[in-house]
Every structure is written in C-alpha cells, then in structure tokens.
Amino acid sequence: xxxxxxxxxxxxxxxxxxxxxxxxxxxxxxxxxxxxxxxxxxxxxxxxxxxxxxxxxxxxxxxxxxxxxxxxxxxxxxxxxxxxxxxxxxxxxxxxxxxxxxxxxxxxxxxxxxxxxxxxxxxxxxxxxxxxxxxxxxxxxxxxxxxxxxxxxxxxxxxxxxxxxxxxxxxxxxxxxxxxxxxxxxxxxxxxxxxxxxxxxxxxxxxxxxxxxxxxxxxxxxxxxxxxxxxxxxxxxxxxxxxxxxxxxxxxxxxxxxxxx
Numbered sequence: 645x646x647x648x649x650x651x652x653x654x655x656x657x658x659x660x661x662x663x664x665x666x667x668x669x670x671x672x673x674x675x676x677x678x679x680x681x682x683x684x685x686x687x688x689x690x691x692x693x694x695x696x697x698x699x700x701x702x703x704x705x706x707x708x709x710x711x712x713x714x715x716x717x718x719x720x721x722x723x724x725x726x727x728x729x730x731x732x733x734x735x736x737x738x739x740x741x742x743x744x745x746x747x748x749x750x751x752x753x754x755x756x757x758x759x760x761x762x763x764x765x766x767x768x769x770x771x772x773x774x775x776x777x778x779x780x781x782x783x784x785x786x787x788x789x790x791x792x793x794x795x796x797x798x799x800x801x802x803x804x805x806x807x808x809x810x811x812x813x814x815x816x817x818x819x820x821x822x823x824x825x826x827x828x829x830x831x832x833x834x835x836x837x838x839x840x841x842x843x844x845x846x847x848x849x850x851x852x853x854x855x856x857x858x859x860x861x862x863x864x865x866x867x868x869x870x871x872x873x874x875x876x877x878x879x880x881x882x883x884x885x886x887x888x889x890x891x892x893x894x895x896x897x898x899x900x901x902x903x904x905x
Contacts, residue, residue, distance in 0.1 A: 649773035653704060656771070657697055663824050664693045667798060670821045672805035689797060696794050699787040700772065708777035709763035709890070711746045750863055750893040751778075751873075753853055763890060766851040782885050785846070788839045795835060799828040849873040849880040863897065872897045 667674050668686070678686045740747050741754045741761050748754075753765035755775050764778035776784050802825035806818060815822075845855060850871055858864050864872070873896055874880065883891065 649704070652771065652773045653701065656700055660693060660697050663798060663828065664690065666820055666824045667801045667805070670802075670805040670818070672801045672821075674801045675805070689794075689801070692790065692794050692797070696787065696790045699783065699790055703780050703783045703787050704772040704774050706774075706780050706783070708758075708775040708781075709752075709765075709779040710758075710777075711741075711744075711749065711752055711761040711763060713744075713746050750897060751851070751854070764851060764893070765853050767853060778890060781846075785839070785842060785885075788835055788842070792832065792835045792839060795828050795832040799825060799832060802828060846884050847877045847880055849875060849883070867897070 667689075668678065669675070674686045674689060677683070743754050743756070744759065744761055746761055748761055749763060751764045752761045754761045755765065755768050757768050758775050760775075762775045762777035764781070766776040766781055768775050769784075772784075774780070802821055805821055806825065842852075845851060848871060850873065854861060854864060873893060875883070875896070
C-alpha cells in the first residue's frame with residue numbers, strides 16, 4: 645500500500661514490542677513470575693502479543709475484497725454469479741465505478757485511498773492502512789478481540805508494578821510504566837468501543853458505511869424494509885463468521901423485498 649503503509653505497520657510493531665518489553669523491565673507481576681521461574685503466564689503473554697502482531701499484518705496485507713475487472717469475464721462460469729437474480733428496478737442505481745471502471749456488485753464501494761472497489765465495504769482503517777471489506781472483516785474482528793485481551797492483560801500487569809509515592813525519584817523510575825499504563829487504558833477504550841460497534845452492526849448485517857450513509861445509498865433508499873440484508877442475529881453472525889465464499893447480496897436483497905407483507 646505504499647510507504648505510508650509501511651511506516652504505520654512499523655510503528656504498530658514497534659509500539660507493541662515496546663509496551664510488552666516495558667512490562668518485563670519493571671517490577672510487574674509478569675517480571676516477578678519470570679524471576680521465580682513461573683514462566684507459564686509470561687510466555688503466554690508474549691505469545692499473545694506475537695499473535696496480535698501477526699493478525700495485524702495478516703488483516704493489513706490481505707485482499708479485503710477488491711472487485712477485479714477479470715471477474716466480469718468469469719462471471720458466467722461462476723456458481724455464485726450464475727444465480728438467477730430478478731431484474732433490477734430502474735430506481736436502483738447499478739453502475740460502473742467512475743474511477744476504476746469495474747461493474748460494482750451490490751454493497752461495494754470505491755475507496756479512493758486504496759484505489760479499488762471493495763466488496764461489502766465497511767470502512768478504510770488508517771491504523772491497518774487497508775480497507776475493511778467482505779474478505780478481511782471477520783479476521784479484523786478476531787484481531788480486535790485478541791488485541792483487547794492483550795491490552796487488558798497488559799494494563800493489569802502495568803498497574804501491578806505501580807506503587808505510588810509522592811517523590812520526584814519515584815516518578816523518574818516509573819514515568820515510562822505510568823505512560824504505558826495510560827496509553828493502554830486509552831487503547832483499551834478505543835478497541836472496546838470499536839469491537840462493540842462492529843459486533844452490533846454485524847448482528848444487524850449492516851456496515852459502517854451503510855449505517856453512516858443510509859440516506860445516500862440508492863439500494864437502501866428504495867428498499868421496502870429498513871435493512872434488506874438482515875436475516876436475524878443468528879443467521880447474520882453465521883454468514884459473517886462461517887461463510888467460506890463471497891455472498892451474492894443481490895439475491896438476498898430481492899428475496900427480502902419480494903416477500904409478501
């Protein structure tokens with residue numbers, strides 16, 4: 645994704661490593677367990693940090709669901725695309741992207757930063773320097789969940805090493821640990837709110853873009869139901885986390901709008 649993406653990923657890796665290392669350089673519970681030879685929790689924490697970094701790189705570098713021009717040629721041979729879909733009403737705008745000139749599937753949107761149309765576009769995340777779309781959204785949720793556990797565990801460990809004293813000498817020795825703790829508290833709040841909001845939207849089978857721009861999206865404006873993709877919480881979650889193939893959203897859309905009232 646360019647030099648900017650490399651800098652962001654390098655900053656994330658460096659920050660994760662620095663925060664984790666700082667917990668072992670101060671008198672935290674993890675440091676005390678390591679000194680006593682009780683290595684289960686310290687090793688588990690290090691492996692969890694490593695797992696979160698690997699998940700970060702995976703979700704950051706993977707294809708979020710870019711719509712490719714060659715898919716149109718193969719559409720007739722694809723089982724997913726061969727499903728019979730009712731004729732699109734004239735008031736629903738189905739069009740070619742004015743930037744990359746590909747035919748946009750329903751729920752796709754062009755990202756000017758990635759310079760691609762993305763299937764089931766949710767948002768462009770500046771922290772991973774990639775779009776969150778149909779292919780990487782489930783892994784993005786897994787990454788947020790693991791990152792939240794790391795932050796909660798790290799915050800608890802940092803707090804265990806803080807013994808407050810009103811002296812300049814104490815502040816000099818503990819300023820980095822205190823800053824790490826405050827930083828982890830801020831990150832925990834951000835990640836928690838992000839995870840809760842995404843899980844809510846997933847349970848409704850809607851995206852951040854659709855939620856924020858409902859009034860500007862033609863297929864939502866002209867739908868007979870408020871959310872034409874909502875199939876109930878259980879089916880929404882199953883389709884999101886367990887489906888192994890791209891979804892023909894047009895089929896679900898027209899099935900819902902053709903249901904008898």
